[in-house]
Amino acid sequence: MNVLAVEGLTKRYPNFVLENITFSIPKGRIMGLIGKNGAGKSTTLKAMLNLVRPDEGSIQMFGKDFKENEENCKQNIGVVLGGIDFYNHKKIAQITDSTKRFYKNWDEAAYQKYLQTFSLDPQKKVKELSTGMKVKYMIALALSHHAKFLILDEPTSGLDPVSRDDLLGLFRQLVRDGERSILFSTHITSDLEKCADDITYIKGGKLLRSAEKNAFIESFQHLKEPGETGELTLEEIMIRTERSHYDI
Numbered sequence: 001m002n003v004l005a006v007e008g009l010t011k012r013y014p015n016f017v018l019e020n021i022t023f024s025i026p027k028g029r030i031m032g033l034i035g036k037n038g039a040g041k042s043t044t045l046k047a048m049l050n051l052v053r054p055d056e057g058s059i060q061m062f063g064k065d066f067k068e069n070e071e072n073c074k075q076n077i078g079v080v081l082g083g084i085d086f087y088n089h090k091k092i093a094q095i096t097d098s099t100k101r102f103y104k105n106w107d108e109a110a111y112q113k114y115l116q117t118f119s120l121d122p123q124k125k126v127k128e129l130s131t132g133m134k135v136k137y138m139i140a141l142a143l144s145h146h147a148k149f150l151i152l153d154e155p156t157s158g159l160d161p162v163s164r165d166d167l168l169g170l171f172r173q174l175v176r177d178g179e180r181s182i183l184f185s186t187h188i189t190s191d192l193e194k195c196a197d198d199i200t201y202i203k204g205g206k207l208l209r210s211a212e213k214n215a216f217i218e219s220f221q222h223l224k225e226p227g228e229t230g231e232l233t234l235e236e237i238m239i240r241t242e243r244s245h246y247d248i
């Protein structure tokens with residue numbers, strides 16, 4: 001079963017078009033959404049969640065039409081798009097209080113457990129949290145209402161290598177029982193080598209490829225240079241695909 005099926009998603013801005021994006025995520029898997037700066041990763045996530053109005057396309061989430069079941073779907077997802085920085089002066093406890101009212105299946109015992117697991121002090125203000133702690137707090141909120149699908153926009157950006165590895169390890173643990181799925185955007189390709197099952201690559205607002213990770217890597221082997229042996233890394237694939245040629 002697919003947790004998400006995006007079909008023909010199109011969003012037109014005056015100077016940018018996200019065009020006809022189609023991909024799906026089977027339940028229990030981690031998909032990485034890659035593309036260089038400005039490729040359309042955030043626009044894909046926002047349009048998919050109806051946070052910006054798509055011009056075309058359909059979204060199925062948990063097997064149902066997202067637009068027709070938006071409230072119900074939102075009860076079952078955790079979304080982390082670009083931080084909680086505008087609540088800088090609020091304490092964790094205050095943000096949690098206003099957040100939990102929204103969720104029918106809020107689980108206070110689970111929330112307390114995740115605060116402990118992630119060493120989060122509810123009396124701390126957001127501005128006192130490190131980047132990694134902010135992401136973990138958002139994940140704790142999502143897990144405390146038993147979100148089955150996490151959608152995260154560049155969750156590892158700004159993290160040091162150790163915190164990044166820690167977070168990617170947590171992602172793997174979260175999907176281990178096959179009940180949760182994760183979609184996250186990144187331009188740090190090594191994140192995906194460690195953690196993703198599937199990869200979707202967007203270039204200039206268009207879908208270049210969406211496939212299981214090994215099949216994805218295999219499909220770019222034509223980019224190898226003569227004499228090169230072994231598989232290309234995701235970084236090599238991206239750099240070779242995006243390489244600019246300057247006539248100077």
Ligand SMILES: Nc1ncnc2c1ncn2[C@@H]1O[C@H](COP(=O)(O)OP(=O)(O)OP(=O)(O)O)[C@@H](O)[C@H]1O
Nearest residue numbers: 013014016035036037038039040041042043044187
């Ligand atoms: N609200 C908006 N109005 C007009 N154009 C927008 C808007 N939001 C995004 N864009 C444009 O859409 C394009 C894609 O932006 P988007 O943020 O989706 O890229 P991205 O792949 O997430 O990039 P990054 O890795 O830098 O975060 C950019 O050219 C951006 O200027």
